[in-house]
Amino acid sequence: MQAISITTSSNKYEVSVGTGLRLNIGTFLTKQYSSILIVTDSTVAPLYLLDVKNGFENPDKVFETIVPAGEASKSQTVYFDLITKAIEFGLDRQSLIIALGGGMIGDLAGFVASTYMRGIDFIQVPTSILAHDSSVGGKVGINHPEGKNLIGSFYPPQAVIYDVEMLTTLPEQEKRSGYAEIVKHGLISDQAFFTSVIDTNIMSNLTDQLLTEHLVKGINVKATIVEQDEKESNVRKYLNLGHTLGHAIEAELGYGKITHGEAVAIGMLFALRVSESFYKISLPYDQLNEWLQTNDYPLQIEQLDQQSLLQRMKKDKKSTQQKVQMVLLRKIGEPTVEFVEDGFLVQQLDNFFSELVI
Known part of the structure; x- marks a missing residue:
């Protein structure tokens, strides 16, 4: 495994790159969380959602929500639906959101994390090559019909966990x-x-x-x-x-x-x-x-x-x-x-x- 440390004015976090990392995501967490919400999409979920969920000791505190795959999900409607899901699952300020997916999921789930209760922790678990770029640097957001990423914020993750094994299934x-x-x-x-x-x-x-x-x-x-x-x-x-x-x-x-x-x-x-x-x-x-x-x-x-x-x-x-x-x-x-x-x-x-x- 290779680890790249990133230090910015607002946060310090590591990007971990290796094989099989999705199977023990819990070991990368640096603190205890009251609950965890995994946000993923309809393409990634059947491939890797169970692997990630099984990597936690208390699965009863791990929730999931699946959005349609594709850039169209980076919208205000899906964003608001995810906020509603977070409320329904009882997430609080000590909760964590995991973005399991490509760049769209990272941007969308990260924006939810940055705005839910004025900001809770999130980590990026990229599943695409494209996300090697989007998962690093803390840009999160959604699209507007008039332009891409016009709604968003700078909100760095607590960690980026990049399992290259998940790239083998990419079309x-x-x-x-x-x-x-x-x-x-x-x-x-x-x-x-x-x-x-x-x-x-x-x-x-x-x-x-x-x-x-x-x-x-x-x-x-x-x-x-x-x-x-x-x-x-x-x-x-x-x-x-x-x-x-x-x-x-x-x-x-x-x-x-x-x-x-x-x-x-x-x-x-x-x-x-x-x-x-x-x-x-x-x-x-x-x-x-x-x-x-x-x-x-x-x-x-x-x-x-x-x-x-x-x-x-x-x-x-x-x-x-x-x-x-x-x-x-x-x-x-x-x-x-x-x-x-x-x-x-x-x-x-x-x-x-x-x-x-x-």
Whole structure:
């Protein structure tokens, strides 16, 4: 097992990465809780819920609730239903919430924990590759029809327990989704990490050893940034590479039409193109594009209205005073944040979508 310690202004916690960790979750708890509520989804529950529940000495104090799988559950309706469940189960301020699932569950259950009785403890038990990113750093929240993650807070977990055995059951779409965030960590950190990722065919030659290596490297990249900037006032914005357009595409298509990571993959390609034009440089656009095609990322999305995308990008959390702010790259490992003018952005969107094979 590998343990990565994360220390921020509001909390200190460990990310534990290993095999079989789901079977003894109770040993990772640092204090006694009056009750525990496991929040999971309809895909994960039949696979791992019983394993996690059996890892506690007092199962009568362990409750469960299952929400429909998919990004559509990150809504105000499901959030309110979970608050109601917590009240019905008698959770108090000494209770714990466990987020057992991918990024959607981590965001949703974490937001419930952050607001129930003004905040109770929660831990993340990620079951997806994508969640190596979302489970670390303390961002929790739900979506609004007008934009992704517009309702939320910064609320760090007490622990992140990452059992890589649970990743063996992931469908190909979820592998793609998760690896988009790993690619992102490579692009904003160093050439060697990026090269290692794009040299990997995740559909055919991804070994458990290589996956664990990439996950740990990605977590370390995020941990280093989060420790410097917990509340996203400066360098933490770099973690949003590809997300400005990615979030807009998710909202425009309708949440769940493509995965978060698949949308971010398209957003990263766009960010590279904008960076090249903005800074008059050359970046590995072609290498990334080829890797995405090799691994069957859905780049052939329907033509989207550029003005509508622009308006959604203006609602992104980084944007200020109705000006789009994007994470760009001067080179691999050197991210920046720039305001991008509307006219330039629309032209870039038009050129970019005409490049993609529709």
